[in-house]
Amino acid sequence: MRETDFVSGFARGLTVIEAFGETQQKLTITEAAKITGLDRATVRRSLLTLSELGYADYDGKFFSLTPKILRLGHAYLSATPLPAIVQPYLDQLSERAGQSASASVLDGTEIVYIARASQRRVMSISLMPGSRLPAYCASMGRVWLAALPEPQAREVLARSDLKANTPYTRTDTEELMAEIGRVRHQGYAIIDQELEIGLCSIAVPLQNDRNQIVAALNIGAPAAHVPAAEMVERYLPLLKETQAALRIVLR
Amino acid sequence: MRETDFVSGFARGLTVIEAFGETQQKLTITEAAKITGLDRATVRRSLLTLSELGYADYDGKFFSLTPKILRLGHAYLSATPLPAIVQPYLDQLSERAGQSASASVLDGTEIVYIARASQRRVMSISLMPGSRLPAYCASMGRVWLAALPEPQAREVLARSDLKANTPYTRTDTEELMAEIGRVRHQGYAIIDQELEIGLCSIAVPLQNDRNQIVAALNIGAPAAHVPAAEMVERYLPLLKETQAALRIVLR
C-alpha cells in the first residue's frame, strides 16, 4: 500500500471514537486530545464532524456518543453471518444448561463477544456483543490461544498485560503455555475463578467443515452452584453437541 | 460550525463502514462506491485505511469488517452507563417472565437495542445490542413515540417508511397517532403481530427520577403461546415492577 492510500483524517477520527469508553462517557475536546495524543484542533474537528453527523452530542462543553454509533458495529454484526447463525444455538444451549452461553472471536489479545444468551447474572460486569475480555484468563480465550500455532500464542501472551484478577489467576507465561497445550490436547478449556471470584466457565472451539476455528463457545456458571470439577461432566456433553451441530452449518 | 471544522474524509469513511451490513458482508471497492455514492478512488483509500488499522480484512478482491469494528460501538455501550445498569434487571425480568426482555433507545425513526436478555427464540431475525427496528411498528418504538410531543412524533412517522410487514401492521398515520395517544394514556404499548407473524410484545417506558424517558423496556412472546390479550395480565405487573425499580436507580 502506498503512503497516499491512507486517509489519516479517517484514522484519527476512529481513534477519537475509541477515546470514549476508556474512562468516561463525556469528554471535552482537551480530554479527548489527551487520551488520543492528537492535536486539540484535530480532535475538535473530528468531534464536530461526529456531532454534525449525529454520532455524537455536544452541549457546548462535553461531547458524548449517541446510539447512532452502534450502527458501525452493527454493520459488522449484521453483515457477518456468524453471530446470526450462532445465536439460536446459544439460546437453546443456554436453556438446556440453565446457564449463560456465549460465543466470541479473538481480536488481538482480547476475545470479543459476538453473541450471548444470558440466564441469571453471575458476573459483576455485564457482557454483551462487543464486550471484551483478556484472552489469557478467559475460557474462550484459552481455546482461541490453543488454536493458534504455539509461537503465535506465545506472542499474544507477550503482548498481554498478565495481571492477577483473583488469587487463582495464572500469570506465568510458561504455566499458561502448558495449560494452553492441555486445552489443545483435550479440546476444551476450564476457567476456575481466574477472571472473577465465584465464576467458573468451560469453553470449546467452533470449527467449520474444514476444521478451521471460527469462534469459541462457552458456558459460565457460579462456582458456588457448580464446582469447577463438575463443569466437565455437566456441560461438556452439551457443548460438544452444539459444537457438532454447528460444524455442519458453518461454511 | 465553520465549513473547515468538518473533516469530510472522516465522514466519508464512516459512510463506507455503514455500507457493510446493508446487503453483504463482503464488498468490492466498486460495490462500496456504488452503495455510498462516493468516488471509487475515495472508497478505496477509506477501505485500505480500515484494513491497515485492522478494522477490515482484504483478500485482494473483497473487503470485510473484522470484530475490531465492534470497538466503536463498544465505546458507546461501555461509556454509557445505561446498558450496564439495565442489563441485570433485564436478566431477572427475562427469567421471571420466561420470555425475552430488551431495552432500547430511539435514534431517528428507529429503535436501537442497547441490552437484551434472550430466552428461547421467537423472531426470525436475531436481535442484539445495536440491532434496529422501525419505531412505528415495534412496542418499544410506540412507547418512545408516545413520550415525544405530538408534533414531533408525527414528524418521525412522516419520515418513516410505513410499510405493512404483516396483514396486522398499522400504516395509517392517523391511526398510528391515535394508538400512540392510547399508549401515552395507559402507560404501555402492545404489539400484536405487526412486526412479524407469531410475535407479540408489550413495552413500558423507563424514566429517571425526573420523569424523563431514558429507554423503553419490553417483553416479547410467541403469539401461539401467549395471545395478545393475555400479555397485559401476564407481563405488565412484572414490567411495572422493573420500571419502578429502575426509576430509582437511573439518575
Next chain:
DNA sequence: TCATCGTGTGCGATATACGAACAAATGTCA
C-alpha cells in the same frame, strides 16, 4: 492581578479528493 485551563482561529505546509486516463480482468457475441 496574575496564573491556569479550556476553547476558538489564522496561516503556511502538507495531505487528500476528484476526475480522468490507463491497465487488467471479465463478459459477450459472432
Next chain:
DNA sequence: TGACATTTGTTCGTATATCGCACACGATGA
C-alpha cells in the same frame, strides 16, 4: 475461439481540504 465491449482496480496531476502550530480570548480560582 477470437475480437471487442464492459467493468474493475489503480495511478496521476492538480485544485482543494486538512493538519499542526502559534496565538488570542474568556472563565475560573489562587
